Structure formats: structure tokens, C-alpha cells
Amino acid sequence: MNTPDDQKYFVDGGFGIGFAAKSGQYVTIVDLKGAQAGDFVAINQNNPNEGLSAVRTRRHLRSLFFGIGDTLLSNHDNPMLKVVVDTIGVHDSTVPACDPTRYSVDFGVPGHRNCFENLYEGLSAYREIGILDVPEPFNLFQNSPVLGDGRTGVVNPPSKAGDHIVFEVLMDVICALSPCPQDIIPGNGLCPTEMKSIVSNHIPRNE
Amino acid sequence: MPLLMKDQAEHLPSETTLEIPGGKACAFHVYQGQLLSIVDPIGQQPATLFAFVEGNLKEFLSPHHTRVFSNSFVLNLGMRLVTNHRRPIMVLGKDTVGTHDLLWPALDARYLSSQGLPDTNGCVENAQNALGKLDVSPPRLPDPVNLFLNVELGNNGTLTPKPLKSRAGDHVLFRVLIDCVCVVSSAHKDPSGWLKSPPTAIQVSTSNLVPN
Numbered sequence: 001m002n003t004p005d006d007q008k009y010f011v012d013g014g015f016g017i018g019f020a021a022k023s024g025q026y027v028t029i030v031d032l033k034g035a036q037a038g039d040f041v042a043i044n045q046n047n048p049n050e051g052l053s054a055v056r057t058r059r060h061l062r063s064l065f066f067g068i069g070d071t072l073l074s075n076h077d078n079p080m081l082k083v084v085v086d087t088i089g090v091h092d093s094t095v096p097a098c099d100p101t102r103y104s105v106d107f108g109v110p111g112h113r114n115c116f117e118n119l120y121e122g123l124s125a126y127r128e129i130g131i132l133d134v135p136e137p138f139n140l141f142q143n144s145p146v147l148g149d150g151r152t153g154v155v156n157p158p159s160k161a162g163d164h165i166v167f168e169v170l171m172d173v174i175c176a177l178s179p180c181p182q183d184i185i186p187g188n189g190l191c192p193t194e195m196k197s198i199v200s201n202h203i204p205r206n207e
Numbered sequence: 208m209p210l211l212m213k214d215q216a217e218h219l220p221s222e223t224t225l226e227i228p229g230g231k232a233c234a235f236h237v238y239q240g241q242l243l244s245i246v247d248p249i250g251q252q253p254a255t256l257f258a259f260v261e262g263n264l265k266e267f268l269s270p271h272h273t274r275v276f277s278n279s280f281v282l283n284l285g286m287r288l289v290t291n292h293r294r295p296i297m298v299l300g301k302d303t304v305g306t307h308d309l310l311w312p313a314l315d316a317r318y319l320s321s322q323g324l325p326d327t328n329g330c331v332e333n334a335q336n337a338l339g340k341l342d343v344s345p346p347r348l349p350d351p352v353n354l355f356l357n358v359e360l361g362n363n364g365t366l367t368p369k370p371l372k373s374r375a376g377d378h379v380l381f382r383v384l385i386d387c388v389c390v391v392s393s394a395h396k397d398p399s400g401w402l403k404s405p406p407t408a409i410q411v412s413t414s415n416l417v418p419n
Contacts, residue, residue: 055312055350064310064364077318094280094310096271101293132347136271146362150281152274 007199013192014181016118018125021169021199030164033193037142037180039115041135045172051135054093085166088159092142113181122176210240223413229406232333232392237413246378246410251371253394254354254409255330261386264345266290270309282307301380306372308353330392
């Protein structure tokens with residue numbers, strides 16, 4: 001049941017959006033069409049040098065992966081977000097955001113939309129930050145299994161339309177979400193699609 | 208000998224030899240074509256490596272981009288280590304250990320204190336101090352490449368710190384491809400991970416010839 005004070009943000013595939021959330025609120029990220037990875041970052045509202053940290057969270061959880069009940073830490077080892085609902089359980093926190101060089105160097109396509117600039121612009125809408133203040137992302141719904149011999153893989157997400165993850169917010173944060181514009185290699189079904197985020201005072205139902 | 212370029216430089220770049228005390232860090236310059244040797248002379252000592260592109264401290268060695276560049280969670284012989292702009296900055300050319308880490312954070316004082324080691328500088332503080340001695344002030348210290356560190360990766364994504372495999376004299380040798388400022392830190396023990404106390408020395412050299 002959504003309450004009138006819920007803030008909803010829709011973002012087109014391949015674009016980015018920023019939003020703020022207070023400690024005690026909930027942030028919900030919804031894959032509206034399915035099979036779409038969403039790069040997600042958060043920074044401390046009061047200190048842009050403190051942001052969500054995949055490596056610190058990894059050390060804390062002793063795992064590449066995270067799920068319901070797990071706390072995601074900042075680069076100061078402070079709790080930032082806690083996973084309270086997760087309808088899919090497949091996410092990544094090892095792959096850097098695609099950036100201008102991902103497309104220009106690896107694929108010979110300069111000028112492609114990219115998550116890194118989407119995230120930077122999303123955060124920058126709320127406060128001035130340095131380009132290096134954009135944390136390494138948590139790639140929600142991204143499917144990056146560990147293959148044999150320590151090899152990485154990125155394949156299309158198994159998420160279906162409406163799959164979502166809900167975080168309890170443990171620190172006042174600015175978040176940014178970028179439904180990944182990757183349309184060259186597997187990862188988004190070659191067709192980036194829209195996502196929704198909700199900031200609410202209660203865990204949303206029926207998302 | 209330096210890289211076999213068609214046009215050979217008249218002067219070879221300067222070489223460096225350093226012995227980094229246990230639990231300390233040193234920063235140094237290394238140049239395109241040189242060889243960077245990092246030796247664990249005692250054994251079972253992790254060496255934390257950072258590197259910044261000379262003249263552009265916003266471009267640095269990135270373990271995250273290195274993994275994606277080679278589709279590998281682990282550092283293997285022959286792999287290119289790349290910057291956050293996906294440019295190869297060095298290549299792992301020799302390796303007597305075969306176990307290194309691209310997934311674990313650098314230790315810092317706050318974390319060490321939380322693990323029962325108060326008032327102890329970690330690799331983060333040591334690296335920042337070492338860079339300061341060269342008047343190098345990067346806007347942000349990136350995540351490191353953890354040489355000799357052994358964090359076992361399970362097929363289900365579990366990460367389990369294990370005893371280090373390096374023995375006295377084990378080493379890695381990188382061919383450097385971009386002029387850079389490097390920091391190597393002899394890491395403190397992590398009470399929640401590997402158990403080794405006190406940290407021991409790490410030997411570093413930059414050279415124009417393959418070292419013996």
C-alpha cells in the first residue's frame with residue numbers, strides 16, 4: 001500500500017536519475033520491463049567522500065553477492081542500506097559502471113550513453129561532487145556469475161517485469177540509478193528499458 | 208634492455224631499489240618500458256599496490272576495470288592491469304606465486320581499530336603519507352591490487368581469506384606501459400582475515416633490465 005508521501009521516479013532505459021532519501025525511509029528499485037540491469041550508487045548527503053562501497057561490503061559479507069538481511073557498507077565501513085525485500089536475488093557489485101572509455105576503447109563507439117555519466121549527473125543534481133566521488137556501483141538485477149577458473153561472466157538478467165529490491169535507508173543519502181545503456185553485448189537483452197525508484201516511509205506493497 | 212622500439216631512447220630512465228619495512232609503504236616513480244619487481248623476502252606477506260598515471264592523478268590502476276578487461280576475478284600471468292580509463296598500465300610478466308587478489312579493500316586505521324588494532328595506520332594512511340613525501344596528492348585513493356593476498360573465491364561467490372602461499376623470495380615482475388607513480392605497502396595483519404603478525408618487509412625495484 002503506497003502512501004501519498006511516496007516519491008516516485010521513472011527513468012528511461014539508458015538514462016539516469018538522482019534522488020534523496022533520509023535515514024529510516026525505504027528505497028525501492030523496480031525493473032519495470034524485466035531483464036534490465038540498473039547501476040545504483042549512494043553517497044552520504046553530508047559528505048560526498050563517503051559512498052556505498054562494493055569492496056567494503058564484500059569484505060563484510062564475505063561474498064560477492066548480497067541478499068535479504070544484508071547491510072551494504074560505505075567506504076568508511078558505516079552501514080548505509082539494508083536489503084529488506086528482494087524478489088529476484090540476482091545482483092552484481094563487481095563490474096564498474098560503463099563509461100565513455102567502455103564504449104570508445106572496447107567497442108569503438110565514442111559518444112555512447114553510459115552509466116558513469118548518468119550516475120554523476122544524477123548525484124550532481126543534488127549537490128556539487130567531484131567526478132571521482134561517484135562510487136563503484138551496485139548493479140541491481142545484473143547477472144554476473146562466477147564461472148570456472150575464476151572467470152567472470154555477464155549474461156542477461158533473469159528478472160521479470162515488476163521484480164524489485166527494497167532497501168532500508170540507514171544514513172541520509174543521495175542515490176542515483178542508471179538503467180544500463182549497454183546495447184552491444186549481453187546484459188540487458190540488447191535493449192535498455194525503463195526502471196522506477198520509490199522513496200517511501202513504509203515498505204511499498206504490490207510493486 | 209628496454210622495450211625493443213624502432214626508435215630507441217638515448218637515455219634510460221632512472222632505476223629505484225627500495226626495502227619497505229613491515230607495515231610501512233613507499234611511493235616511487237616508474238617509467239614506460241621498465242620492469243617493476245615486487246619481492247616477498249620472508250614469505251606470507253601481502254603487498255598492497257596502487258599506481259597513478261604521471262601527470263593525471265585522476266587516472267589510476269583499477270582492480271575493477273582490470274577484472275572486466277580480462278573477464279577474470281583473479282590476476283593471472285600475462286594479464287594487463289588497466290586504469291579506470293581502460294588503458295593497460297602494466298602487465299604481469301613473471302609470477303612465482305600465482306595467487307593474488309583483485310577483490311579485497313585496502314586496510315585502514317578505522318577498520319583495524321574495529322578489529323582490535325587501535326592506533327594503527329593501515330595501507331590507506333601509509334599510502335597517503337608515502338605519496339605526500341613525493342608531493343603527490345591524488346584526489347582519491349583507489350582500491351588496491353593485493354599482491355600475494357589469498358582470498359579464495361567460491362563458485363557461489365563466497366570469499367574466504369586463506370593463509371598466504373608466498374614463500375621467502377617469491378616475487379612478481381610487471382612490465383610497465385605508462386609512466387606512473389606507484390605505492391607499495393606492506394600490509395598489516397587483518398585479524399578477521401589472514402593471520403600474520405608482525406608484517407614483514409617487501410622489496411621493490413624498478414629496472415631497465417630483467418632483474419636476476
